[in-house]
Amino acid sequence: MSKNMEKRRAVVTGIGAVSPLGNSAEGLYRALLENRSGIRAMTEWCEEFGRNIAGAPVVLDPAEVKKISRKVRRTMGNAALFAGLAAQEAVTQSGLEADFFASGRVGCVIGSTVGSASSMTEACVADYEGRRNDLSACHFFRLMSHSSSFNVADMFGITGPQLSTNSACASGLQALGTALELIQLGKVDAVLAGGSDESTPLVASSFQLLYALAEEESPEPDKLSRPFDAGRTGLVCSEGAGILVVEELEHAKRRGAPILFELAGYATNCSGWHVSHSDELQIANCMRAALADAGVDARDVDYVSAHATGTRVGDAAEAAAIRAVLGGDTPVSSLKGHLGHTLGASGSLELAAVAGMMRDGVILPTRNLENVEDCAGIMLPRETQQRELRVCLKNSIAFGGVNATLICRRFD
Amino acid sequence: MDRNEIVKAVNSIFIERFELDEAELTPEKNIIEELELDSLDIVDMIVGLQQKFGIMLRDNPAIRNVRTLGDVYDLFEKLAAEHPEIVERLK
Numbered sequence: 001m002s003k004n005m006e007k008r009r010a011v012v013t014g015i016g017a018v019s020p021l022g023n024s025a026e027g028l029y030r031a032l033l034e035n036r037s038g039i040r041a042m043t044e045w046c047e048e049f050g051r052n053i054a055g056a057p058v059v060l061d062p063a064e065v066k067k068i069s070r071k072v073r074r075t076m077g078n079a080a081l082f083a084g085l086a087a088q089e090a091v092t093q094s095g096l097e098a099d100f101f102a103s104g105r106v107g108c109v110i111g112s113t114v115g116s117a118s119s120m121t122e123a124c125v126a127d128y129e130g131r132r133n134d135l136s137a138c139h140f141f142r143l144m145s146h147s148s149s150f151n152v153a154d155m156f157g158i159t160g161p162q163l164s165t166n167s168a169c170a171s172g173l174q175a176l177g178t179a180l181e182l183i184q185l186g187k188v189d190a191v192l193a194g195g196s197d198e199s200t201p202l203v204a205s206s207f208q209l210l211y212a213l214a215e216e217e218s219p220e221p222d223k224l225s226r227p228f229d230a231g232r233t234g235l236v237c238s239e240g241a242g243i244l245v246v247e248e249l250e251h252a253k254r255r256g257a258p259i260l261f262e263l264a265g266y267a268t269n270c271s272g273w274h275v276s277h278s279d280e281l282q283i284a285n286c287m288r289a290a291l292a293d294a295g296v297d298a299r300d301v302d303y304v305s306a307h308a309t310g311t312r313v314g315d316a317a318e319a320a321a322i323r324a325v326l327g328g329d330t331p332v333s334s335l336k337g338h339l340g341h342t343l344g345a346s347g348s349l350e351l352a353a354v355a356g357m358m359r360d361g362v363i364l365p366t367r368n369l370e371n372v373e374d375c376a377g378i379m380l381p382r383e384t385q386q387r388e389l390r391v392c393l394k395n396s397i398a399f400g401g402v403n404a405t406l407i408c409r410r411f412d
Numbered sequence: 413m414d415r416n417e418i419v420k421a422v423n424s425i426f427i428e429r430f431e432l433d434e435a436e437l438t439p440e441k442n443i444i445e446e447l448e449l450d451s452l453d454i455v456d457m458i459v460g461l462q463q464k465f466g467i468m469l470r471d472n473p474a475i476r477n478v479r480t481l482g483d484v485y486d487l488f489e490k491l492a493a494e495h496p497e498i499v500e501r502l503k
Binding site: 070071074075133134135136137138 | 430431450452453455456459462463468470
């Protein structure tokens with residue numbers, strides 16, 4: 001590739017998080033360092049499930065929510081609210097000027113499984129009860145698939161491309177990959193990108209139906225999410241948003257922005273054969289393609305932030321793919337033991353924590369991992385480790401047979 | 413039904429749905445230009461009024477002629493006289 005054909009580079013200059021472990025990226029990271037869990041018994045869902053299953057809800061500060069102007073907030077379901085608050089944190093850290101958003105050189109790419117699961121339920125109930133005329137004019141805008149993306153674009157007055165990568169649990173990582181590619185192509189200079197999602201009884205019951213939910217009632221609900229563990233029984237539904245400011249490197253340098261890490265490579269693919277069964281061959285292919293895109297050798301990956309949700313089949317397939325691509329010497333962990341599965345937010349939200357890990361040279365272990373059986377052959381730390389992290393690989397795997405991998409490089 | 417009851421019921425919609433201060437809600441205020449409701453808000457105003465007064469409005473041509481808050485009060489004063497169920501509902 002000639003000099004003038006070199007890809008533009010993209011770096012992260014701001015990170016925002018709304019999570020069951022706090023509503024800031026640093027707060028989330030600190031909670032993870034303390035090995036805290038965001039998972040609790042969902043007593044408010046007891047009527048729907050007949051018992052207190054586990055979940056990991058976000059708690060919002062109404063005063064923070066009200067800082068979003070009414071005319072934007074009125075079309076936001078919870079997922080978009082999570083995205084908006086996370087975006088505000090990321091933009092504040094990045095220091096992007098307000099007038100830059102209207103330049104046409106800023107994009108907004110945010111994905112979710114659905115626009116707002118709770119708003120969808122409300123609309124269905126209203127319809128069933130013959131109360132369609134009671135629905136707000138704003139209601140449809142809350143549940144539209146790209147609700148988080150257009151609401152965040154409106155919050156900041158973004159006039160560039162506005163896209164929504166709605167691929168269930170790969171949504172957030174696909175958004176970041178799309179942001180990287182928009183910058184590489186020269187279409188934009190900065191993108192607010194990430195994922196958001198809500199957890200509701202309907203969402204949890206969708207996994208329950210597929211025997212993919214950790215659905216037992218437990219006196220220790222924080223022990224139920226057990227990625228890679230022999231005793232795992234399924235995922236715990238969670239929610240949140242992770243939004244990052246992805247910016248072209250020279251643009252970030254020129255304005256003296258904080259450069260947190262580089263998005264070095266990305267790939268996404270699909271299995272092409274099954275909507276719910278993880279496909280280890282295509283997960284491996286996706287990881288290899290992302291490494292090739294970044295120009296990174298598999299031996300140079302210092303850490304893998306796995307998708308691993310705690311399902312029997314999914315975790316084993318991902319472990320096999322990691323083993324095939326990286327061998328058994330690269331540390332791997334899943335943050336879903338602490339957080340549960342934040343669905344469409346998981347890729348970007350977990351990456352918000354990985355940023356802290358890269359900065360501090362820390363590898364967080366998988367919470368609740370005690371016995372490895374079918375996920376053996378990869379390095380799964382049981383304790384927090386200190387280790388220089390120059391290159392991290394993040395996986396997301398979603399219903400629909402979708403895989404996504406992002407390669408992050410520490411920026412020195 | 414006295415006008416004060418209607419004013420109070422109408423204003424509650426503007427306070428709750430559009431987060432306006434009660435002090436701003438005077439009859440001469442133009443709903444779009446001064447209270448800054450936009451097209452989505454106008455639909456929600458109609459939805460709110462329908463719920464509050466228990467009467468369908470969206471196909472009533474009179475609601476399209478409303479310009480000021482006072483026009484809304486006037487409309488409901490007239491509707492309350494024609495529809496006793498409105499008075500019952502507000503009780």
